[in-house]
Amino acid sequence: MQIKNAIFAACLAATTTALPATQSNTFNLIAIHSASGVQYATFNAAKSSIFAGLASQNASCARPEEQVATFYLNNGALYLYDQSATPQELYVDRSGMGQGKIGYTTGAQSAPRNAEREGWAVKDGHLQFAGSDLIACPNSIENSWSIWAAAGVSNPAGNSDCVGIAARVEETSNPNGCLYTE
Ligand SMILES: *[C@@H]1O[C@H](CO)[C@@H](O)[C@H](O)[C@H]1NC(C)=O
Numbered sequence: 001m002q003i004k005n006a007i008f009a010a011c012l013a014a015t016t017t018a019l020p021a022t023q024s025n026t027f028n029l030i031a032i033h034s035a036s037g038v039q040y041a042t043f044n045a046a047k048s049s050i051f052a053g054l055a056s057q058n059a060s061c062a063r064p065e066e067q068v069a070t071f072y073l074n075n076g077a078l079y080l081y082d083q084s085a086t087p088q089e090l091y092v093d094r095s096g097m098g099q100g101k102i103g104y105t106t107g108a109q110s111a112p113r114n115a116e117r118e119g120w121a122v123k124d125g126h127l128q129f130a131g132s133d134l135i136a137c138p139n140s141i142e143n144s145w146s147i148w149a150a151a152g153v154s155n156p157a158g159n160s161d162c163v164g165i166a167a168r169v170e171e172t173s174n175p176n177g178c179l180y181t182e
Contacts, residue, residue: 026072026081026175029127031136031145032166038136038145043167045069045080045180050090050102050147052136052165061178070175071127076118078127080104083177091115092129092149100135100151106182127167137162 029043031052041053044067057067062083070081071090080088086107093101095114105111119130126133132150137159139146147167148156155162 025171026070027169027171028068028070030168030170031147032126032168033136033163036136036163036165037138038163038165041136041145042068043071043147044144045088045104045178048103048105048182050104051139051141052145052147053142054144055142057178057180059178059180061176063176066176068176069180070172070178072175073120073122076120078120080180081175081177082179084179086179088180089117090120091117092119094130094149094151098151099153099156100148101157102129102134102147102149104180106179109182122169125169127169134165134167135162136165 031038031041031043033039038052044051044054044057046054046057046059050069054067057069072079072081078090082088088104088106090102090104091111093112093115098112098114111117121128129149135148135150135154135156136145137148137155138161146159148162
């Protein structure tokens with residue numbers, strides 16, 4: 001692990017200037033819904049899904065002690081930030097099967113059949129998909145919340161007690177590069 005981190009840090013130093021010029025700023029996300037348990041929980045990425053309030057993402061990161069996910073937008077598509085050549089890109093499945101499922105693919109993995117890649121945008125400091133705010137549902141993993149896109153289902157995929165949230169964008173000038181778990 002230490003050797004891996006050392007190599008990673010060296011790569012980080014070497015490739016910092018090689019980022020595509022079109023890449024927008026990197027940011028973290030914070031859930032906002034006052035008087036709810038999800039209020040101020042930071043977004044995480046793990047197991048090809050997006051959470052808020054996870055104690056441990058178990059990702060391979062340049063700064064492994066940090067447990068928040070770092071994102072960036074590129075032409076309406078949303079990515080997890082890393083310095084490696086393996087992209088992790090988000091998708092949304094608003095079909096009857098997906099009910100607003102937000103996931104991410106790693107490298108050349110294909111997204112589910114009905115998945116959409118584009119439609120992400122920041123409005124008034126909040127990240128939205130297709131012009132709508134996101135949804136957080138209580139999750140059994142570490143008392144966290146799973147994060148969903150709005151697809152006309154207020155409690156998607158058999159979840160209960162879900163709440164609408166604003167996903168507040170907090171830009172970071174020193175992003176933590178991570179490869180998140182699949
Ligand atoms: C991270 O790893 C710990 C220890 O194996 C485990 O308890 C926890 O559920 C994992 N978290 C995720 C999000 O995979």
